Amino acid sequence: MTSASNGRGTGTGNGSGNGSGATRRVTAKDVAREAGVSQATVSYVINNTAHQKISDETRERVLAAVAALRYTPSAAARALRRGSSDLVLLVLPDVPLGPNIAHFMESITDELEPHGLTAITRRTRDSTPVSGLWRELRPVAVIGLSSFGEQDELEMREAGIHVVSALLSPVSGRSMLSVPQTLVGRMQVEHLAATGHRRIGYAAPDDARVSEYFHLRLYGVRTACLDLGLDEPYVLPVSLDVPAGEAAVRAWRAGENPVTGVCAYNDETAFAILSGMYSLGLAAPRDLAVIGVDNIPLAQLATPPLTTIDQNLEAVAAFMARTIVAAIAGRRPPRSRAADVVTLVVRESA
Structure with a gap:
């Protein structure tokens, strides 16, 4: 009779049936019971412990029990030893x-x-x-x-x-x-400045969990603007939706000295800007240049394909x-x- 039909089987994987459909992890004690040896002997065989005399017959019995029960030694237990x-x-x-x-x-x-x-x-x-x-x-x-x-x-x-x-x-x-995340921000500004942009915007994330990365990147943007003789960047938070992209684009393009190039915190934020521009009938880089960070796979599929900073992970x-x-x-x-x-x-x- 197989273990599946006797009501107390060892189950599959590293679990064994408990009558309620749940599983529990197979332990060295289970292996010892199956092989008819002590738990210490199981440990000696599994870990190939030196200076322990284990007969070939006992070793084979232990290994057969390991295979039958699909036992995997606990990583935590190995670490303790x-x-x-x-x-x-x-x-x-x-x-x-x-x-x-x-x-x-x-x-x-x-x-x-x-x-x-x-x-x-x-x-x-x-x-x-x-x-x-x-x-x-x-x-x-x-x-x-x-x-x-x-x-x-x-x-x-x-x-x-x-x-x-x-x-x-x-x-x-x-x-x-x-x-260095400051270098990431600096490289964004340097590229925009090299292509003729003098008024820079920054699309900030609206997720407080990334504030440590964000502030370092923004610091790089600000110091690059200062070093290149550009105005302080116009920073706006941009959530990942079209209305937020639209609102930011309108604000950057307003006034007598409009923003012409935007550094986005990351590629996803850049996508929100590009979507907002599309919704307003605008296009990059003609109406507003946009540069992201991360070079995620979708960056090359954006409309237009997104210029970005690759951190080469x-x-x-x-x-x-x-x-x-x-x-x-x-x-x-x-x-x-x-x-x-x-x-x-x-x-x-x-």
Whole structure:
């Protein structure tokens, strides 16, 4: 009689039936019971523990039970035994997860896997401090897409965890890959100024969760305008809808000294501006030049195709993976210039 028909089967995957349709995780205790051995013997076999004499017959019995029950050892349990794990914790800030972040997550996973490392992603919120995440998972390394607090980073390093942060300007005296957001804003203005625009607008996001990125990019826009002898940028919040795009475009084009070129916080914000222009019977760059940030896949499909700043997150992911692998191996980390990562992609909108 199969386990599916005897009312107490082991179930599928890592669960076993409990009579209510729910599943529970198969444990080493279940494997020991199935194989008729102690739980310690299961652990010795699974971890191929040296200096433990396990007969071939017992080893085969344990492995057969593992296969029958589809048992997968807990990553947390392995971490407790070894003091660390093969996990790399990717800590995402509480920001919208757009296509670029998703692509970065895929890239870092692809870069780490050949080295036997597994990326696991968690988001930080007020209720989930970083310390709670790394203490539970015991990763070998932690990647942050924003800077960590000094105390958090100190505690992780003292615990032997390698820490790499990226995508924001560097914090003095601390090691991280810097993709300076001020440079992003500066490059937007420099391109518009090079194509003849003297009055610059800035389309700000309406989501408070991205304020850290936004203020750094806007600072780059403002300092570039100052250095190039341009007026202070005309900043307006633009939500991701057509009416907001229309209202901003009307405001920028009004008055005796209208805005002729707009830096958008990101590509999605730029799409709202382009949609507002289309609704008003206007077109870029003839009536208003527009430049975004991120170079998401849809940017080239906009009408007109969107000029943007590419942060080249594939290159960032590769660099961070190399940094982590080198740190684990005790080698000197690779060197990278952040300015080489950020590039201008010129299309028809500006």
